[in-house]
Amino acid sequence: MNTRAEQLIESYFANALQEPDVRELRQLLANDPEAAAEFQWQQRLAAGTNNLSLSGSIRNQTFKTAARPPFRQVSIWKKALSAAATVALLAVAYWFINRPPARPASLESVVATNFKYYPNRLPFKSLGGSTDSSVAVPQSVMDAFQLYDDTTRYGEAAQALNIVVAANPDKPEYRFYQGVALIGDHRYSDAVEALGPVTLTDNAYKVPALYYYGLALAGKGDKERARASLQAYLDSEEGIPYRRQVQNVLEAIR
Amino acid sequence: MDEKRDELAAFQQDPNRVSSGLYAGCRPKFIRWGQDNHRIGAHDLADIFQNALVIMVLNIESGRLTSLSGTLCTYLFGVGKNLIHAFVRKQKRIDLPGNDELPPGSDDEDPGAEAKMIEQQHNDGLWKDVDDLGEPCRSILILTYKEGMTSQEIADVLGYASAEVVRQLRKRCLDKIRKSKP
Numbered sequence: 001m002n003t004r005a006e007q008l009i010e011s012y013f014a015n016a017l018q019e020p021d022v023r024e025l026r027q028l029l030a031n032d033p034e035a036a037a038e039f040q041w042q043q044r045l046a047a048g049t050n051n052l053s054l055s056g057s058i059r060n061q062t063f064k065t066a067a068r069p070p071f072r073q074v075s076i077w078k079k080a081l082s083a084a085a086t087v088a089l090l091a092v093a094y095w096f097i098n099r100p101p102a103r104p105a106s107l108e109s110v111v112a113t114n115f116k117y118y119p120n121r122l123p124f125k126s127l128g129g130s131t132d133s134s135v136a137v138p139q140s141v142m143d144a145f146q147l148y149d150d151t152t153r154y155g156e157a158a159q160a161l162n163i164v165v166a167a168n169p170d171k172p173e174y175r176f177y178q179g180v181a182l183i184g185d186h187r188y189s190d191a192v193e194a195l196g197p198v199t200l201t202d203n204a205y206k207v208p209a210l211y212y213y214g215l216a217l218a219g220k221g222d223k224e225r226a227r228a229s230l231q232a233y234l235d236s237e238e239g240i241p242y243r244r245q246v247q248n249v250l251e252a253i254r
Numbered sequence: 255m256d257e258k259r260d261e262l263a264a265f266q267q268d269p270n271r272v273s274s275g276l277y278a279g280c281r282p283k284f285i286r287w288g289q290d291n292h293r294i295g296a297h298d299l300a301d302i303f304q305n306a307l308v309i310m311v312l313n314i315e316s317g318r319l320t321s322l323s324g325t326l327c328t329y330l331f332g333v334g335k336n337l338i339h340a341f342v343r344k345q346k347r348i349d350l351p352g353n354d355e356l357p358p359g360s361d362d363e364d365p366g367a368e369a370k371m372i373e374q375q376h377n378d379g380l381w382k383d384v385d386d387l388g389e390p391c392r393s394i395l396i397l398t399y400k401e402g403m404t405s406q407e408i409a410d411v412l413g414y415a416s417a418e419v420v421r422q423l424r425k426r427c428l429d430k431i432r433k434s435k436p
Contacts, residue, residue, distance in 0.1 A: 010421070014404040015343035045431070046399035049384055055308045056385070057392045060315055066269030067311045069304055070277050
């Protein structure tokens with residue numbers, strides 16, 4: 001590892017990186033496996049040192065005792081204040097123990113929290129994909145997917161994709177993106193209808209569809225079918241990218 | 255023997271009495287000074303003072319601190335200033351790969367419970383390795399990774415000749431840990 005790499009890593013741990021250094025470090029970690037491995041190792045080391053106290057380095061027991069901060073001398077009025085604070089704390093604790101049970105987070109909010117955008121992977125010409133004229137895509141489809149790519153416009157995307165799906169019943173991939181957009185727009189019942197058929201196909205969208213279908217079912221309140229779909233996702237060999245989200249939702253609907 | 259040297263000699267003879275005096279007299283001054291000049295909370299300043307005092311004791315114990323150009327309290331202010339610089343940088347830190355963000359390409363991957371457990375065990379092993387290293391490695395690594403100090407700041411507070419000396423020492427310490435792993 002070269003000196004510059006060492007300097008950047010040292011500056012990282014000293015929180016002394018400036019913006020240009022940040023870019024340089026990112027580039028270095030992406031292009032230099034040795035530096036990346038060293039950086040990761042030092043990160044683990046740094047996480048480990050958080051458990052250690054500097055005073056543990058003092059060997060002499062008398063010195064160690066001397067380096068302990070003294071107990072604070074508390075005056076009478078401070079004691080009185082402390083007693084009042086204790087009474088107040090007990091009152092709050094009493095209220096806390098006897099308060100009505102807190103409502104668990106709603107299923108809809110669990111679904112919303114664990115919903116992840118699925119990147120548009122269709123090979124459209126305008127999106128940098130295939131330029132083969134045999135896969136020319138109608139403008140209406142392009143427009144719908146442009147809306148889909150903007151994660152602040154799920155409602156509009158779902159509406160546009162609804163028209164696309166109706167015109168292309170043989171393309172389950174369009175249904176898939178429609179279902180994702182519907183979940184993004186919190187329309188879970190519609191998403192269930194859109195995604196159900198995709199989970200029965202054998203194409204590349206089947207496994208991710210199990211995740212989104214499970215989310216939609218959970219959002220709709222159909223816990224049993226949501227569990228089955230999410231579990232099927234976990235059981236699938238390809239069910240990797242959204243495992244954490246699936247586990248969170250399964251936990252919530254257990 | 256002058257008064258300043260007397261303070262160090264007094265610490266060797268009765269460390270508790272001297273440190274009590276520093277806690278009672280110097281710590282409140284340090285906290286007030288830190289609040290006025292750096293706008294840091296009293297609790298954080300008390301923690302910083304505590305680390306400064308531990309560093310002072312470590313330097314006395316190791317023999318790196320044998321004479322003072324001022325009083326012990328002035329010395330603690332000097333150490334504390336370096337710790338404050340590191341503390342302030344930590345508050346303004348820029349998040350980077352591997353910290354809050356994951357390395358490119360792994361954004362959607364969850365290592366799973368088993369992998370996390372293995373990583374946790376690995377981390378546990380690493381801090382035990384650091385703990386077992388002894389001085390000066392232990393202090394240097396804690397000041398580097400936990401307190402976020404630069405090599406120059408560590409050289410200043412631990413009394414080494416230069417930042418380069420600290421870098422070389424740290425390199426040797428890290429090599430020791432690496433060698434201790436099969």
